[in-house]
Amino acid sequence: RDSADLACMSEQRLGRRFPNVPAEVVRYVLHQASGHNLALATESLTAMAPREIAELQATLKGSGGSMSASQQSQCQAFRSVAGSREKTAVRFLAQCGWDVERALNAFFSAGGQEEEAPNVKELEALFEKYRQIGVNEGAAEGTRHMEGAALTAFAEALHPHGTDTDTDLPLLLVAFVIKAQTPYTFRQDEFVEGLADQHLLTMADVRRAVPQLKAHMAEEEWFRAFYRFCFEWVRTSAAAKTLQCETAVELWRVLLQGRWARLDQWTAFVGTHFKKAITKDVWYQLLDLTQLKPDLSDYDAEGAWPVLFDEFVEHLRTP
Numbered sequence: 313r314d315s316a317d318l319a320c321m322s323e324q325r326l327g328r329r330f331p332n333v334p335a336e337v338v339r340y341v342l343h344q345a346s347g348h349n350l351a352l353a354t355e356s357l358t359a360m361a362p363r364e365i366a367e368l369q370a371t372l373k374g375s376g377g378s379m380s381a382s383q384q385s386q387c388q389a390f391r392s393v394a395g396s397r398e399k400t401a402v403r404f405l406a407q408c409g410w411d412v413e414r415a416l417n418a419f420f421s422a423g424g425q426e427e428e429a430p431n432v433k434e435l436e437a438l439f440e441k442y443r444q445i446g447v448n449e450g451a452a453e454g455t456r457h458m459e460g461a462a463l464t465a466f467a468e469a470l471h472p473h474g475t476d477t478d479t480d481l482p483l484l485l486v487a488f489v490i491k492a493q494t495p496y497t498f499r500q501d502e503f504v505e506g507l508a509d510q511h512l513l514t515m516a517d518v519r520r521a522v523p524q525l526k527a528h529m530a531e532e533e534w535f536r537a538f539y540r541f542c543f544e545w546v547r548t549s550a551a552a553k554t555l556q557c558e559t560a561v562e563l564w565r566v567l568l569q570g571r572w573a574r575l576d577q578w579t580a581f582v583g584t585h586f587k588k589a590i591t592k593d594v595w596y597q598l599l600d601l602t603q604l605k606p607d608l609s610d611y612d613a614e615g616a617w618p619v620l621f622d623e624f625v626e627h628l629r630t631p
Contacts, residue, residue, distance in 0.1 A: 326354065330357050404418050435508060443457065458498040466498075484566075
């Protein structure tokens with residue numbers, strides 16, 4: 313395969329593994345920051361926090377977007393033949409390693425027509441409805457975001473007629489899908505554009521999508537990306553480096569229910585014996601701990617595990 317094919321495949325693999333990372337950031341990390349090294353790009357993206365991703369995305373946009381001069385020329389060449397919008401040109405070019413001929417072939421094979429821009433007026437009205445609920449419940453009059461009571465009301469609205477008592481998980485799933493960047497906050501642009509990108513244009517659409525999003529949790533890589541996102545989004549602020557113990561325990565019960573036989577023992581141990589803030593390292597590595605045997609007989613105390621895990625295993629093994 314030629315280099316364009318390999319570049320396209322690498323971008324697609326990273327896109328599947330990191331569904332919450334914007335495509336332009338994936339491309340930059342792979343091709344420029346990591347020198348086309350897929351393993352290095354994977355390691356870099358894994359280590360990046362949502363705040364760092366957002367900052368890099370803003371930097372790329374501030375420098376004229378993620379396109380170099382050469383890519384801008386390729387984009388113009390694509391559009392002159394296809395008669396398309398820039399967004400369409402970039403999408404096909406990125407999927408095909410910025411090979412104009414292959415991108416045009418893909419475009420015309422797909423029908424050669426622009427994807428009709430979605431009508432987002434209902435999404436804009438939906439956002440404003442819940443933003444105003446937040447204002448009515450005490451948020452600052454000039455706030456441009458959904459937060460606090462606004463998010464609580466939105467989460468409850470995802471479950472009409474009491475169909476589901478778990479309001480936390482659907483809200484987290486929606487936040488993940490729209491790539492929410494600020495802890496426990498929805499900005500209007502990410503809410504409207506994020507849902508529109510998923511072709512979810514009404515509240516009914518979003519409700520219907522929740523079971524499908526829950527089903528994605530069975531996919532290991534998708535769930536790992538979602539699990540890591542949750543740590544960042546439920547922090548008390550963007551500057552916080554840890555999660556409050558009570559918050560982490562509640563979130564583990566939501567995310568790991570039915571996935572780990574030791575969940576109840578773990579949350580009880582952390583809540584009653586540890587009682588300290590949970591670091592990102594502990595949060596991330598717990599997912600690896602859940603992959604061990606149910607009796608944890610393959611746990612290696614000499615391995616690079618957090619001390620909290622050593623204490624938990626010792627607690628379990630103490631008669």
